[in-house]
Amino acid sequence: xxxxxxxxxxxxxxxxxxxxxxxxxxxxxxxxxxxxxxxxxxxxxxxxxxxxxxxxxxxxxxxxxxxxxxxxxxxxxxxxxxxxxxxxxxxxxxxxxxxxxxxxxxxxxxxxxxxxx
Numbered sequence: 328x329x330x331x332x333x334x335x336x337x338x339x340x341x342x343x344x345x346x347x348x349x350x351x352x353x354x355x356x357x358x359x360x361x362x363x364x365x366x367x368x369x370x371x372x373x374x375x376x377x378x379x380x381x382x383x384x385x386x387x388x389x390x391x392x393x394x395x396x397x398x399x400x401x402x403x404x405x406x407x408x409x410x411x412x413x414x415x416x417x418x419x420x421x422x423x424x425x426x427x428x429x430x431x432x433x434x435x436x437x438x439x440x441x442x443x444x
Contacts, residue, residue: 329353331431332376334402336383336391340414344381347423349432357382361390363398370399378402379429384409405429 329351335341341354353373360366370378380395382388384407395402405425411417417425423437 328373328376330376331379332370332373333379333381334370334395335381335414336388337415340381340383343415343419344422344426347419347426347433347437349434352431357391359387361387361394363394366394366398379405379431381405381407381414381425383407383413385412403429 331350332353332355333344334355334357335344337356337358341356345354353376355369355373357366357369360369378395378399378401380392380399380402381404382391392404395404407414407417407421407425411421414422419437423433426433427438
């Protein structure tokens with residue numbers, strides 16, 4: 328099992344982030360799950376891992392984030408700007424900066440000045 332777990336809302340978010348990561352990270356999708364029971368069931372296998380929550384900057388994301396803050400206060404929260412609203416529509420360079428700031432290792436071609444910079 329990987330030491331870091333990144334929780335996102337959907338597979339589009341996962342598919343956008345996965346190629347950027349230069350380290351093993353489990354990426355879990357909530358798929359709109361917002362009940363505490365389903366969240367706890369989803370994350371039960373990952374209780375010993377470092378949790379990172381990266382959800383959209385909208386009402387749905389705010390609801391999910393609030394629930395995670397109650398259930399997993401130790402989790403670290405990553406935020407995209409409300410200007411972009413969704414993780415999936417946030418520019419790659421911005422996503423890379425957010426991940427690097429949270430101490431994720433990113434493939435160099437996604438960093439500023441790289442192929443996507």
